[in-house]
Amino acid sequence: MTGRVEVGGMDENDASPVLPPDAALAMLMRKELLRLAAAEEELAVTEAARTPYWEACPESVTAHRVAARVLREDADRFLVSNALLRTAS
Known part of the structure; x- marks a missing residue:
C-alpha cells in the first residue's frame, strides 16, 4: 500500500485522483x-412550507x-x- 487514498465513487481501475x-x-x-x-x-424549507404566510417564521427555520x-x-x-496540503506535498 502506498499510503494514498482514492477519493470518489469510482472503481480502482478508473482514473480517479489519488x-x-x-x-x-x-x-x-x-x-x-x-x-x-x-x-x-431541507429541514428549514420543510418547516417553512408548513407555516401559513400570515404567521411568523418559526425560530427553528432560522436555526x-x-x-x-x-x-x-x-x-x-x-x-x-486541502489546498494547503496539496501545495505542501
Whole structure:
C-alpha cells in the first residue's frame, strides 16, 4: 500500500485522483459537512412550507439555516486546508 487514498465513487481501475491520506480525509470531511448542510436546508424549507404566510417564521427555520451556513463555512475550511496540503506535498 502506498499510503494514498482514492477519493470518489469510482472503481480502482478508473482514473480517479489519488490523494495523500490527510488530503483524502479533508475531502471526505468536507463532503460530509456539505451533506449535513443540505439536510439542514431541507429541514428549514420543510418547516417553512408548513407555516401559513400570515404567521411568523418559526425560530427553528432560522436555526436550521444558520446551522447550514456554519456547516458550509466549516466545509470551506477543509477546502482551504486541502489546498494547503496539496501545495505542501
